[in-house]
Amino acid sequence: MAGNEGRDITYSIAALRKDAKIWSEAAEVLERAKQAAACLCLTVAHFGTVADEACREPRSVTKLYEDVHRKILRLLDEGQRTLDDVGHRLVIIANRLDGTEQKNLEVLRQLGRMLEEKGW
């Protein structure tokens, strides 16, 4: 950790966790938006032949809609993964910095030992 030795980094770690929450919550919003968008598949049955024929340049309205729909779904998926990943990694960094990760590892080790003792 660059130049943090001897400093009180309590507030800095809290800042990491607070920001991580923003990323994770935004990722959840994108996930919900993706799920809602996935239900909005429309075909020529909805646009009707009359609208589809009237708007053919450069593509029919159904084709244009399908392309935009697919692109939005892909972007929401990529966005959700990116935001979630950043949020998750910020939490990992915070956990390492304040020793939470070490504590968690210790708990896991103890659990492992207990299970071993019980013959698992």
Added chain:
Amino acid sequence: MVAREERLSGPQPMERSEESKDLEEKIRNALGKIEECFARLLDLDVDDLVLIFVGNVFGGPLGGLWLRELAERCRNSLHTAYQAYKETCDKHINPFLTNIGDPWQLDAAASAWSAKIGGPVSKQASLFTPNSMEIIDYWTGDAKEAYDAFLPTQYAAIEYVSSLANELNPLLTQCASAINRFWFDIERAAATALAELIMVLNRSFTPDILMVPGEAIQTFVNSVLNAREAVKTAAKEYTQTAANLEKLLHSNVALPRGHWPRPKRAIYDMERWGTGEGR
């Protein structure tokens, strides 16, 4: 990525609304009844028509060539009206009846794009600014710099995807409105024509109404042609919206190589996070 897109495009299309099914049934019924009326009228041959004239106008068997000619003219008029009706249906209605469209679901989808996608996603953009993030104030180093530089890319990407979603709203609403108006006009034209033909039949084919089908069908033809023209005019409006959407679709300013911006590795490297003076 292709596999993911295929997987994501898996969901089933929206159900067709009951209103759309009802509208189709109503129009098909009206057109079917017009056919029935014509079938009954065309079933009359010249001798039947002569009998109508004789029975109703002259009150006795006068006969004569001029009477047959008059009856022939009426019969021809019925045939011409029927031909005009068939041509109009074959050219301007039947090809569109296979998929009459669903303005109700288009409107529902338009609202959902704004309310469930564009709106909520857009609200997230404001969070991805230095003012909203605390790390900016508490940390220094390469990672913090990378984090700082990463925020505007997320802001832009979120704004971009929400604007794509929001642009779909007017496009779908305009389409819904054009489709609605078209079928409303067709339904009204068919109902008017049907009412007049039923009137003809109910008067038991008296001579004074035998020319009416021609007029009724001419009104019907004109209404259908006007409805088609109205759709073409409306299409110009939503073609413009579609063009805007097309532009937005292909402008990937907010997206490097067309994908959601990813962070630099420095952000994930704990060694590169340093604490500054704090606040």
